[in-house]
Amino acid sequence: MDYILLTPGPTPLPPSVYKAMSEPILHHRTSEFGEQFQQVLADLKLVYRTxxxxxxxxxxxxxxxxSTVV
Structure with a gap:
């Protein structure tokens, strides 16, 4: 059985995390970032059922x- 450590680090990471971290980052002004951002917003609506x-x-x-008060 695999365990997830929920303690302060450093903790061991699976190879898939290292692979994901080695990918180039998206600049926030690119169209690809905008598309991913919109998808995240849509997914959050599903998560929060709203x-x-x-x-x-x-x-x-x-x-x-x-900020909700102001």
Missing amino acids: KGDVLMMTASGTGSME
């Missing part, structure tokens, strides 16, 4: 909560 808009914020949880 038809409403899903927002991703570059903030802490506290920052996101505060």
Whole structure:
């Protein structure tokens, strides 16, 4: 049985993670990034079982909560 360690690192990683990390990153201004971003938003709607808009914020949880008040 494989175990997932949920402890602070360093922890061993499977080879598939190293392979994924070696891929070139997408620049945030490319059309491919935009397509992937839209797909992630659509997938998050499924995860949260909502038809409403899903927002991703570059903030802490506290920052996101505060932005709902402003």
